[in-house]
Amino acid sequence: MAVYVYSITSKDHPMRLDDLHGVGDPPSPLRAVTAGVLCAVVSDAPEDLRPRRRDVLAHQQVQERLMAGGAVLPLRFGMTAENDEVVRAALEDSADTYQEHLQNLKGATEYNLKVSWEEEALLRRILLESEEARKLNAATREGGAPEMSLELGEMVAQEAEVRQQALAAGIVEALRPYVRDESLTPPGGRDFLNISFLVQDDKEEMFLATEISLANQLGEECEFRLSGPLPPYSFV
Numbered sequence: 001m002a003v004y005v006y007s008i009t010s011k012d013h014p015m016r017l018d019d020l021h022g023v024g025d026p027p028s029p030l031r032a033v034t035a036g037v038l039c040a041v042v043s044d045a046p047e048d049l050r051p052r053r054r055d056v057l058a059h060q061q062v063q064e065r066l067m068a069g070g071a072v073l074p075l076r077f078g079m080t081a082e083n084d085e086v087v088r089a090a091l092e093d094s095a096d097t098y099q100e101h102l103q104n105l106k107g108a109t110e111y112n113l114k115v116s117w118e119e120e121a122l123l124r125r126i127l128l129e130s131e132e133a134r135k136l137n138a139a140t141r142e143g144g145a146p147e148m149s150l151e152l153g154e155m156v157a158q159e160a161e162v163r164q165q166a167l168a169a170g171i172v173e174a175l176r177p178y179v180r181d182e183s184l185t186p187p188g189g190r191d192f193l194n195i196s197f198l199v200q201d202d203k204e205e206m207f208l209a210t211e212i213s214l215a216n217q218l219g220e221e222c223e224f225r226l227s228g229p230l231p232p233y234s235f236v
Contacts, residue, residue, distance in 0.1 A: 003081045004045035006062045008073040008098055011039045023055040033084050035091035038098055045080045063231035071106040074231035108180050108198045111228030116190040121221040126159045164192035178207035183234040196234035
């Protein structure tokens with residue numbers, strides 16, 4: 001039977017998983033595959049594995065429980081191997097790399113931050129701070145040539161991008177003293193910033209306080225959405 005792989009961690013991890021179960025229906029019991037100083041948490045893989053809610057939840061609960069006990073390399077949902085021996089061979093072949101990653105994650109937690117700028121508030125700021133945009137907007141309202149509307153739209157888009165990039169850089173710079181690593185993701189939708197931080201445990205309180213302070217300062221115009229602590233997928 002194929003093996004479902006949840007995480008890689010060190011052999012001396014406490015792995016308090018007795019009251020948890022793995023994926024599948026009925027749920028598969030969890031077990032450890034050990035190779036040297038490394039260990040993989042696995043279970044039997046169901047034949048019809050799909051991202052059902054119960055299985056995704058079971059996968060996530062294993063990651064969160066392991067996180068509470070020490071550094072862990074979480075695998076994405078759906079990772080399988082042919083059998084325990086294949087898992088053990090993978091641990092042996094990449095032992096140095098896995099140990100290096102575990103050392104980097106030791107004493108740190110992932111947080112993800114997304115920030116968006118309310119569209120009307122951003123437009124008001126651009127018109128307030130850009131005399132050229134303000135004049136062009138006034139001319140458009142007074143029945144100016146049709147091409148003025150296009151020119152205004154292009155100007156606003158450029159000004160918005162400049163301001164968003166500057167604010168994103170400022171937010172990251174303010175939080176950077178409290179993190180060990182960062183992983184930037186191209187933002188989507190209304191967001192202009194989507195970034196994951198590997199936050200040091202001894203600086204977590206200051207990181208959270210700084211994020212709250214930034215959110216309060218920019219709250220009338222920007223929306224901050226902080227998620228965490230999370231399994232460190234972005235740094236594995």
